[in-house]
Amino acid sequence: MSAPEAGELDLDKLYAARLHAARVRPYLATALFALHVVASRRVPTMAVDRHWRCYASPGFVAGTPVEELAGVWVHEVSHLLRDHHGRSDRVARERGLTAPGDRLRMNIAADFEINDDIFGDGLVGPEGLVRPGHLLLPEGLLMEDYLRQFRLGPRTQDWAWLDCGSGADGDEREWDLGPDGANGLSPQQQDAVRFRVAQGIAGRPGTAPRGWRRWAEEAFHPPQPWRELLGAAIRSAVSGSGAGDDYSYGRPSRRSAGIPGVVLPALRRRPPRVAVVIDTSGSVSDAELGGALLEVAAISRAVGGRRDLVTVLPCDAAARVAHPLCRAEGIPLLGGGGTDLRTGFARALRLQPRPEVMVVLTDGQTPWPDAPPPCRTVVGLFPRPLSAGSWDEDDPDYEPDTPPDWARVVTLG
Structure with missing residues (x-):
């Protein structure tokens, strides 16, 4: 077998390193051999794109021992298995991370x-x-957690070269072959690879580190992005005509130009008023009530952070005091009795001014209003098992009515 010419990628060495990685981490073998290698002198070391291509620098491969290259193989395929590109895109949207260094920070957090x-x-x-201990951060956290705990600065300046590709932070590079390039995996093929790897880890859990065991459990039981769905449901509810619409002279209508001497108001969209009815009956756990308050914060973000436009109403069989969100820290979620959220609906509709959107956070064990309220409604359901007797509320044959068709329903995590 002839040696590679100067400047060429030593594929024999790179494949030997991949084989070594598969031997010491057999549960990753399916993913390692699913990667297609692309030689690139524009890559600092090795990198991956979101389509499961692995870009390798000929100079880096030539100067790195096989044992270390095996570690790089595992590192790069880990970005893809853990969907760091998709997660980076989501966190960028949610947190408004658009600064030039934000994608580098995501790459570091993913590492x-x-x-x-x-x-x-x-x-x-x-x-x-790159390890979290270099910034005095604890181990065992997720990328999203690390992102909250550090910024770029003197301690990270030595990592400015870091570039694991769009497969690590979601930002496409100039050297990416892109979605139309050759030898990429389709989303369905990527899911199949992840499932096979998760099966391997679940079959031999004692051989995989804690982080991989956690990932495999989530791969089999993927968490629903319920906060994103809840926010999207609210934004959809207020996007229709009439919700949050008001006339203002602060910006005159363009039609004023056609009527000399007359200033017409313009129709402007303002953030909507939202009433949040929280089920505090005995069938809702303390953990779920705590989670409900987190959803209230997410709802506030969905309406542009206007906490003064959000009102919270605890309710079991009777509606409690309506609490403005500006006092969210001290909202008492009182209750513990039976459930009849119809009283919460009625109490919310008596608010002045009346809400334009109603969000109901409940386990679903309640009767529902016969008629839709005169505002858009989103129901967030705490998940419940469907086994026999799981809906028992003094009556073992009791089963709750499903939320009405006029409500947008989201299952909470």
């Missing part, structure tokens, strides 16, 4: 999530490994 437990036991970490 923190991976590197804290994948090395050792036959896998050598490459030189310059």
